[in-house]
Amino acid sequence: MTAATGSTLEIDRLNKRYGDIVALNNMTFDVRAGELFGFVGSNGAGKTTTMRIAMGVLATDSGEVRWQGKPVDFDTRRSIGYMPSERGLYPKMKVLEQLVYLGELRGMPASAAKKAANEWTERLGLEGRRKDEVQKLSLGNQQRVQLAAALVHDPEVLILDEPFSGLDPMAVDVMSSVLREKAAAGAPVIFSSHQLELVERFCDRVGIIRAGEMVACGTVDELRGEANLRIQVDAPAARPGWSDAVPGARVVEHNGSVYVLELDTGADDQQLLAAAMATGPVHEFSPHRPALTELFRNVVSQEVAQ
Known part of the structure; x- marks a missing residue:
């Protein structure tokens, strides 16, 4: 699948509470087709909660997530590439075997999943690790496998939680190049990161959240203009x-x-x-x-x- 022109991921007035703790308060923003959107905030600000709700991992108390103008449901989420901040892989499963399996879960034929898994492991510098168990990889290489898992089914949208965490400078360059390519193909790409220099360097827009609320959103130049x-x-x-x-x-x-x-x-x-x-x-x-x-x-x- 490829991203449709004009497609937008909309986060519309999400609210989430845990007892007296407000995790999200009317969280609202959108990520447009072909856009790299940086999602930044302090630890506990609500970034991961927002992404988990978008992926259906958490339920929202109120509000809605829409893709191409329609509420995101189970079928829609099959077309989204998601990279969680925590390790979401099977540690004892071999890299290629795991990527093929995850592609099949997304509805790909086994032959297409294997072809895509081979292409992404080569692109991400993992061709020599295809037969290794994930648990035997370095943290940086595990992060590369996580990205391959998010990309193997050619998603229409990418939602990535701290994708640059633990990567060396060369791996950061590879990751950045991949995300730019997906955006150039028309996919909305949203990722969170504490590495603000990376966000500033190549994001089209940035959203800053504080205590579960979006408090600033725009290009870096627009945010500068508000100061x-x-x-x-x-x-x-x-x-x-x-x-x-x-x-x-x-x-x-x-x-x-x-x-x-x-x-x-x-x-x-x-x-x-x-x-x-x-x-x-x-x-x-x-x-x-x-x-x-x-x-x-x-x-x-x-x-x-x-």
């Missing part, structure tokens, strides 16, 4: 406190002669420039583009402050 303006200033002669007289400006980073200041809405960057120049030479005065790690940290710090 207060930051200015990087390199002023070798400046002394601590040089910017105190500028209303709405505060130093958030300081390393040697380089300062990063955050300006509240309405604060005057020209007044800040004048204050910097009053200290002596200014080698740099430019907008500071926060990395996704910094944006994420700001969201988490808001949670702590509440």
Whole structure:
């Protein structure tokens, strides 16, 4: 199967409670055809719960998961490739044998499943491990087998929970290349990760969740646009406190002669420039583009402050 053009995976107002604990609170977002969507949040924020509900592993208290405009059911889930964060493989089963079996469970003829399993083990650098038991593989190679298991049936959608965990840099490159290819073929691809530099590097959009709620969603540039303006200033002669007289400006980073200041809405960057120049030479005065790690940290710090 191949992904249909215009197909969207919709997560619509999911709610999940465990007694007094709110795991998900109106969790809502979508993943579009051909899109790589990064799903990030602190441990316990609700990422895995959302993915498990999408796959039918958990039941939602309310809300709905839709694919191509229709509620996801058992048959629909056969066309989804799922990679859980925990090991979901049979440890004593051999790699190729296991992938063929999983392909058959997804409705593939044995010959097609074997062909696909051979192709994916070769692509993922596992051709020499086909006859090995999974439990005898390194953690990184087990992760590659997990990805092959999610891909063997040519899914229309990919849902991956921490797929880069435990991978070396070369394996990360292989994994990234595979996910890009699936997205380029039209599949919506959603994955969670704590490796925010990877998310920033190749995701089309990012969703940041906090305490079971989606609190920010968009491209990294859009998320930057929602943050207060930051200015990087390199002023070798400046002394601590040089910017105190500028209303709405505060130093958030300081390393040697380089300062990063955050300006509240309405604060005057020209007044800040004048204050910097009053200290002596200014080698740099430019907008500071926060990395996704910094944006994420700001969201988490808001949670702590509440």
